[in-house]
Amino acid sequence: MLSKTLIVNGIARDIVADGETTLADILRKNLSLTGTKVGCDTGHCGACSVIVDTKLIRSCSYKFKRLKQHATITTIEGVGTPDNLHPLQLAWILHGGAQCGFCTPGFIVSAKALLDLNPNPTREDVRDWFQKHKNACRCTGYKQLTDSVMDAAAVMRGDKDIKTLSWEMPEDQRIWGTRYPKPSAVARVTGMTDFGADKILKMPEDTLHMALVQAEVSHANIISIDTTEAEKMEGVFKVVTHKDVPGKNRITGLITFPTNKGDGWDRPILCDEKVFQYGDALAIVCADTEAHAKAAVSKVKVELEQLPEYMNAPAAMDDNAMEIHPGTPNIYFEQTVKKGEDTQNIFEKAPVVVEDDFYTQRQPHMPIEPDVGFAYFDDEERLVVHSKSVGLYLHHAMVAPGIGIEADKLVLVQNPAGGTFGYKFNPTMEALLGVAALATKRPVALCYSYVQQQIYTGKRSPWFSHLKLAADTSGKLLAMDSDWTVDHGPYSEFGDLLTLRGAQFIGSGYNIPSINGIGRCVATNHAWGAAFRGFGAPEGEFGSEVLMDELAEKLGMDPLELRYANVYRKGSTTPTGQEPEVYSLPEMIDILRPIYKEAQAKASANSTEMVKHGVGVSIGIICAGLDGPDHGSADIELNEDNTVTLYTTWEDHGQGADSGTTCTAHEALRPLKLMPEDIRLVLNDTGRCPDGGPAGGSRSQVIVGNAIVDACKKLLAGLKTDDGAFRTYDQMVEEGLPLRYSGSWTAPAEACGLDGQGNPFVFYMYGLFMAEVAVTLETGVTEVEKMTLVADIGTVGNKLIVDGQMYGGIAQGIGMALFEDFEDIKKHSTMLGAGFPYIKQIPDDMDLIYVETPRKEGPFGASGVGELPLTTPHAAVINAITQACGVRITKLPARPEKVLAALKNQ
Numbered sequence: 067m068l069s070k071t072l073i074v075n076g077i078a079r080d081i082v083a084d085g086e087t088t089l090a091d092i093l094r095k096n097l098s099l100t101g102t103k104v105g106c107d108t109g110h111c112g113a114c115s116v117i118v119d120t121k122l123i124r125s126c127s128y129k130f131k132r133l134k135q136h137a138t139i140t141t142i143e144g145v146g147t148p149d150n151l152h153p154l155q156l157a158w159i160l161h162g163g164a165q166c167g168f169c170t171p172g173f174i175v176s177a178k179a180l181l182d183l184n185p186n187p188t189r190e191d192v193r194d195w196f197q198k199h200k201n202a203c204r205c206t207g208y209k210q211l212t213d214s215v216m217d218a219a220a221v222m223r224g225d226k227d228i229k230t231l232s233w234e235m236p237e238d239q240r241i242w243g244t245r246y247p248k249p250s251a252v253a254r255v256t257g258m259t260d261f262g263a264d265k266i267l268k269m270p271e272d273t274l275h276m277a278l279v280q281a282e283v284s285h286a287n288i289i290s291i292d293t294t295e296a297e298k299m300e301g302v303f304k305v306v307t308h309k310d311v312p313g314k315n316r317i318t319g320l321i322t323f324p325t326n327k328g329d330g331w332d333r334p335i336l337c338d339e340k341v342f343q344y345g346d347a348l349a350i351v352c353a354d355t356e357a358h359a360k361a362a363v364s365k366v367k368v369e370l371e372q373l374p375e376y377m378n379a380p381a382a383m384d385d386n387a388m389e390i391h392p393g394t395p396n397i398y399f400e401q402t403v404k405k406g407e408d409t410q411n412i413f414e415k416a417p418v419v420v421e422d423d424f425y426t427q428r429q430p431h432m433p434i435e436p437d438v439g440f441a442y443f444d445d446e447e448r449l450v451v452h453s454k455s456v457g458l459y460l461h462h463a464m465v466a467p468g469i470g471i472e473a474d475k476l477v478l479v480q481n482p483a484g485g486t487f488g489y490k491f492n493p494t495m496e497a498l499l500g501v502a503a504l505a506t507k508r509p510v511a512l513c514y515s516y517v518q519q520q521i522y523t524g525k526r527s528p529w530f531s532h533l534k535l536a537a538d539t540s541g542k543l544l545a546m547d548s549d550w551t552v553d554h555g556p557y558s559e560f561g562d563l564l565t566l567r568g569a570q571f572i573g574s575g576y577n578i579p580s581i582n583g584i585g586r587c588v589a590t591n592h593a594w595g596a597a598f599r600g601f602g603a604p605e606g607e608f609g610s611e612v613l614m615d616e617l618a619e620k621l622g623m624d625p626l627e628l629r630y631a632n633v634y635r636k637g638s639t640t641p642t643g644q645e646p647e648v649y650s651l652p653e654m655i656d657i658l659r660p661i662y663k664e665a666q667a668k669a670s671a672n673s674t675e676m677v678k679h680g681v682g683v684s685i686g687i688i689c690a691g692l693d694g695p696d697h698g699s700a701d702i703e704l705n706e707d708n709t710v711t712l713y714t715t716w717e718d719h720g721q722g723a724d725s726g727t728t729c730t731a732h733e734a735l736r737p738l739k740l741m742p743e744d745i746r747l748v749l750n751d752t753g754r755c756p757d758g759g760p761a762g763g764s765r766s767q768v769i770v771g772n773a774i775v776d777a778c779k780k781l782l783a784g785l786k787t788d789d790g791a792f793r794t795y796d797q798m799v800e801e802g803l804p805l806r807y808s809g810s811w812t813a814p815a816e817a818c819g820l821d822g823q824g825n826p827f828v829f830y831m832y833g834l835f836m837a838e839v840a841v842t843l844e845t846g847v848t849e850v851e852k853m854t855l856v857a858d859i860g861t862v863g864n865k866l867i868v869d870g871q872m873y874g875g876i877a878q879g880i881g882m883a884l885f886e887d888f889e890d891i892k893k894h895s896t897m898l899g900a901g902f903p904y905i906k907q908i909p910d911d912m913d914l915i916y917v918e919t920p921r922k923e924g925p926f927g928a929s930g931v932g933e934l935p936l937t938t939p940h941a942a943v944i945n946a947i948t949q950a951c952g953v954r955i956t957k958l959p960a961r962p963e964k965v966l967a968a969l970k971n972q
């Protein structure tokens with residue numbers, strides 16, 4: 067043990083600790099300074115950045131023994147406080163820099179270290195600094211962070227007034243449609259938001275810490291699991307196996323498709339008979355400390371009989387492959403799409419036909435915060451599970467029977483989440499926490515390491531597609547044939563729904579009169595398929611958007627003009643035969659055209675023998691809402707002080723559920739003249755909130771938003787007196803009137819039939835992407851220099867939030883185009899290995915242009931936004947590479963070696 071005095075945020079603190087303890091642990095555990103977050107824990111993300119003396123360091127990789135006596139340490143708590151915010155924190159709020167906010171303390175401390183050294187940095191200096199110090203953000207696309215540093219620096223130099231970093235209530239007292247910061251912004255920029263791991267540090271002393279015994283093979287029969295030795299290890303309370311699970315020990319995928327050949331009960335909570343994928347949980351060690359739990363993991367003896375591993379769909383589809391789930395064929399779901407006439411005749415006669423194969427990869431979500439959760443029994447003997455779930459009621463139904471608990475005895479609560487991007491649309495550790503708490507009757511907690519985050523949470527399912535387009539000589543599309551295969555890993559949940567997306571979105575944006583296609587969902591032994599922002603659109607539309615460019619080339623047409631000739635106009639229908647709710651694409655192309663021409667001229671002027679520049683475009687479309695009559699509920703209650711409380715589940719990934727709920731309710735309750743802070747939020751707790759539904763499918767603003775509007779209308783009607791005034795709380799009580807009102811909304815839509823035809827969604831979002839790239843011929847390296855997005859998401863509710871959604875989604879699309887993958891289980895199990903895009907991989911130059919076509923059914927005209935920016939930016943990048951240097955990469959990601967190989971084959 068070592069004893070040292072450290073000067074932490076200006077105060078001398080005496081610390082006694084093991085020399086091997088990391089500084090992050092000293093700060094978080096010994097000093098309770100939980101503003102410093104730990105993400106990757108391996109030096110790759112910068113979430114844990116603090117300043118030691120004058121140097122910026124990553125505290126997760128810095129040992130206590132390295133610190134000098136009286137070393138000075140600055141953490142986020144020392145930068146500024148809620149009532150005395152630093153200019154950097156103010157700027158972060160003003161620019162919407164904290165989405166989930168998990169990276170935020172690290173970034174702000176890092177920016178402070180930069181400004182201490184260089185008070186007058188250029189944007190490039192800022193970007194170089196964050197790159198060098200590995201400050202990683204998965205939400206924002208970085209632009210708003212650079213904006214924040216530049217503005218804060220100007221204020222700190224005295225070049226700008228501090229007032230330029232403040233925000234006020236607009237004069238008309240309306241925050242809908244403005245850039246009003248989200249309610250949780252101050253907590254996020256000061257490091258005061260308690261994420262799951264922070265809450266665990268504050269749990270009762272008798273909390274047991276869990277460590278998982280996980281499979282290190284991808285497919286095996288289990289012969290035995292022996293926990294005897296592990297149970298004897300220091301601090302171990304119990305080792306939980308499948309034998310301790312009172313329920314069905316399966317997570318159900320809630321299958322609603324009658325044509326699914328499986329029953330949806332295929333995912334074990336704790337493996338009993340078989341291992342289906344690398345990382346599958348075999349046992350849980352529950353001990354007094356995390357270190358003791360982890361130490362006992364290797365003492366659990368597991369005997370396995372290895373089976374052939376089918377690591378991709380073609381392998382699992384082979385005639386000789388065994389059934390991964392005995393009794394269910396590996397191809398367990400098929401979806402067709404049949405629109406218009408028989409396409410075979412059309413293809414035979416069509417003057418122009420193009421076809422190609424496409425592959426989109428197993429993209430990892432890579433939130434900065436790894437998965438985390440805890441569980442306990444409350445005073446009503448209910449099992450309460452806290453996690454990053456973005457589908458609380460959905461997950462409740464998926465895990466309760468498997469755990470073996472009555473539905474009314476299980477409560478699910480969402481912790482503030484450090485980004486999910488969809489992986490938490492699927493349950494991860496909820497059932498593990500539940501069975502451990504049941505088996506031990508103690509509070510339990512589980513923090514995944516970053517490797518566990520990578521190997522044992524779901525990934526974007528790879529798609530193998532073959533697409534074919536027919537057109538006349540003027541470029542008018544005549545027909546499309548589509549064939550797509552979804553590699554969904556071993557667990558079926560939402561695999562059928564994802565496969566249906568192929569029918570709905572391949573070729574969307576264009577009026578294609580006849581379509582014939584079939585898609586299939588395949589069980590494999592690679593990482594299980596989870597929802598990922600875009601859910602089927604980035605996978606399906608990638609092929610059709612690249613093939614449109616191939617068609618343009620064959621026709622000798624400009625790719626933008628080919629699109630213009632075919633996009634939805636009155637009389638057009640979507641691939642499911644639905645009439646779009648708005649027809650904004652021609653206008654969007656008209657807006658982009660001059661910008662596109664200018665970019666093309668610039669690209670050809672800048673191209674040299676060594677570096678080729680190119681411009682690519684793509685159209686991206688996706689639904690806002692889940693298939694068919696998507697439904698949500700919300701309650702609003704008048705409080706004693708005449709403020710209101712809003713109750714619903716609008717789960718927060720980081721996208722800003724607090725902003726969405728507040729802005730929507732504030733607008734709906736304008737007659738009451740409330741301030742935003744008069745709207746209190748009770749969100750995301752199945753014990754206290756009605757079911758708003760999951761925060762997936764970019765549905766919350768439209769579906770939950772409409773439910774909130776409905777509840778608010780009812781409250782207003784309840785408060786209104788005959789002479790048009792509004793009653794106070796006291797008057798309501800006096801008159802015995804209800805104080806709490808329930809609202810709901812159901813989308814007037816019908817799910818698609820077996821032929822993939824129908825009107826499945828009320829709302830869509832429309833995007834037109836343009837990428838400007840530079841390809842270095844010698845290395846094959848592609849740099850995205852600029853992205854432009856023209857978008858129609860209906861009326862914009864909060865511009866700050868919506869801009870942030872766009873930048874962040876585009877950045878993930880660039881990652882998908884060029885860097886990211888989770889194929890090699892070992893190599894891709896870290897952020898660096900999996901190709902996480904840092905600031906220099908994302909252009910600082912990103913332009914957003916909104917075409918606001920109000921939606922008739924939307925709350926105040928809004929459609930959704932969250933997933934639009936990740937529909938097809940990758941296709942625009944890939945098309946730009948082709949325009950730059952002539953090679954066409956159809957299998958993602960387009961890493962330099964792939965581009966180089968294609969260049970050599972030219």
Ligand code: MCN
Binds near residue numbers: 205723871931
């Ligand atoms: N909004 C708005 N005006 C509109 C539409 C939406 O101001 N016309 C605002 C909403 O109030 C909300 C945000 O934009 O704050 C996103 O709204 P919406 O499109 O309804 O999406 P959800 O709230 O349902 O969020 C889910 C969506 C999905 S499906 C994924 S995945 C996703 C995403 O949003 N994951 C994210 N955005 C993310 N952003 C961050 N930072 N982290 C994630 O994990």
Ligand code: FES
Binds near residue numbers: 124
């Ligand atoms: Fe320390 Fe990621 S760099 S937590």
Ligand code: FES
Binds near residue numbers: 203204484
């Ligand atoms: Fe940066 Fe979420 S705000 S990771």
